[in-house]
Ligand SMILES: [Mg+2]
């Protein structure tokens with residue numbers, strides 16, 4: 001293959017009328033006896049190769065005839081335009097060099113159960129639908145980075161191994177760290193607050209862990225979070241950043257992943273409505289709306305997924321629920337100065353039943369109030385001295401939020417279950433492969 | 434502060450002659466009695482504020498006089514050009530609103546011991562040197578992403594929690610994963626191989642862990658790796674990608690982080706020489722060179738840091754050592770077909786004594802040889818069936834490599850120790866903050 005032009009399928013459009021060679025896998029072969037159609041993939045794209053028996057050497061025809069599903073090969077041919085094909089091109093095959101004839105590929109075109117597919121996740125990734133999700137996931141991550149990098153944020157990696165957790169240890173994975181006890185991080189936020197005092201505006205992108213014995217279509221044990229934190233930014237500006245951020249991410253997917261959205265059969269119009277400003281309701285208004293919907297809830301109780309879904313159905317794009325009761329939110333959230341029984345926080349609820357994708361708030365900046373919260377929440381003051389220091393030494397108003405990547409991928413892709421949103425999902429009974 | 438133009442210090446150049454307001458911290462104050470100089474930082478940059486007693490209201494002068502190191506404030510003033518200042522600008526202060534007067538900031542301009550600074554890492558990050566390192570780290574990560582994204586690679590996140598390890602469990606952190614045993618990943622490579630068969634060219638960026646009881650200036654317990662994997666790419670092309678990749682990363686830092694490199698006193702000329710092609714020597718040649726240097730080593734032994742440093746000193750840019758003995762390299766590396774006692778691998782050694790920053794190889798694609806390696810290395814075939822599947826079902830030639838982020842940051846920044854290369858380092862006796 002040395003003297004042929006070696007390309008990838010994504011580039012065939014630049015080689016119209018030329019002879020090209022590329023490595024690929026066969027996804028499907030059909031033959032009429034006089035003509036063979038080879039469906040080919042190389043990870044960058046898909047193309048159909050066509051062999052006409054009378055026009056190719058006997059040996060090339062025979063080689064092609066041996067190809068089974070997921071066989072690997074180098075193929076040579078001339079790139080032709082083909083308006084009927086999704087890519088717009090097809091390949092008039094002139095040469096086939098088989099690398100491996102695959103026997104009994106486990107994932108056949110027939111239906112398979114989810115457990116079987118999960119056991120074969122390393123192969124299932126090759127399916128067009130799974131590839132499309134992974135491409136969109138990567139585009140979402142890239143859009144996260146471009147949004148923050150263009151706005152002067154600095155990427156900061158908070159630690160994964162932490163000495164303790166601010167929010168209880170029951171849902172934490174424990175690790176023996178030489179002679180000490182460590183836990184896998186649930187959130188990098190506290191560390192990001194320290195970083196914001198050094199760098200102004202920062203964001204993280206990394207894995208987080210929750211040892212939760214729940215098995216729902218929204219829960220993963222290992223999931224990725226994006227956690228921005230901004231010095232000198234208040235609750236109002238925090239919400240503006242969030243709606244611009246999510247709109248940017250959706251916009252980039254719409255711009256760059258149209259074929260993948262089509263592979264998934266995603267409702268494009270629903271995504272095109274994701275533009276700022278996003279509707280905002282307070283917790284109090286949400287309680288009233290739920291009552292009207294026959295889902296009465298006493299003031300002070302948290303919403304579950306059904307409440308969030310019912311509220312989100314009233315709106316055509318992501319929406320904010322703000323000003324939750326202080327008692328049901330994290331210890332570090334700043335009370336509303338006009339009404340300290342609620343905090344300057346917001347959850348962003350995705351439309352179409354996908355639930356909360358962002359939680360955020362302005363943080364407490366007052367050292368005395370923070371000391372009080374430490375006592376109320378029984379946070380061992382030694383382990384959190386460093387966090388208290390952020391209020392002792394040059395405290396400033398600051399805000400931040402956390403976006404759950406997998407729930408965002410599920411929403412943007414329109415998936416029923418988060419298990420398909422990450423290459424190798426970790427769930428309650430799923431640690432393999 | 435509502436009616437003032439609220440900006441960040443990085444943007445002052447766009448507001449020459451205008452009155453601006455921003456939130457910031459004081460790093461240092463000097464006063465002659467008639468004039469005060471305020472050194473200010475906000476994370477985005479540095480600027481000097483100047484107050485002339487006769488020109489400002491008494492109250493503004495008094496407020497400024499209260500400011501101590503790391504006090505937080507909003508400041509208002511007119512942006513002036515100042516060719517003597519590193520930023521090119523200074524601020525004629527007209528207003529000061531103190532947020533907090535900081536008492537006894539622990540990190541004073543005097544020298545502090547490393548343990549003390551590490552205990553106060555959450556505050557130490559505010560120092561110009563630490564901020565410069567974090568900015569360069571973020572630029573390196575951004576350059577990694579732009580390099581791969583522009584070349585058709587897809588970002589894939591391999592799992593952090595894994596059921597077992599291909600390379601022994603002695604240096605792994607163990608986790609009780611409900612009723613199963615899990616380990617923190619040491620490398621995502623095997624998973625990236627599966628992803629490459631689905632997406633062609635992929636790369637990862639994520640944390641990895643090594644429970645190693647060593648305490649050297651090159652070791653962290655928790656460190657970040659970039660692991661590209663490429664289908665239909667051989668050893669030669671793998672090396673070309675690596676030298677282009679590292680040159681791109683260094684070039685982006687040189688282009689965008691000049692002030693930070695100057696803060697660190699980095700030798701810029703040494704970085705400017707980082708251009709492809711990189712010198713290549715084989716393991717055999719390296720053995721000969723070491724002999725000439727009086728560091729004789731029997732064929733088949735691995736190099737340590739002193740050997741790598743001695744070899745790297747012969748070259749003015751990163752260099753490759755290729756074709757190591759099969760016995761001292763990972764089980765998945767492809768033997769040289771002409772000489773099976775060595776593998777198609779390379780380590781990239783950074784110049785200036787920074788040691789190995791990349792390890793990579795072409796991978797075994799032959800299913801029989803892989804089965805043989807499984808037996809030789811006593812890899813429980815059940816746990817690795819999925820990895821074996823990659824050779825059973827459409828095996829193809831493929832190659833990849835892993836770059837250690839923190840060693841790369843140490844080299845590009847010119848640091849003595851990796852502990853400063855990551856926001857919150859995890860080391861043998863260091864889990865706090
Ligand atoms: Mg909620």
Ligand SMILES: [Mg+2]
Pocket residue numbers: 736780789
């Ligand atoms: Mg080595």
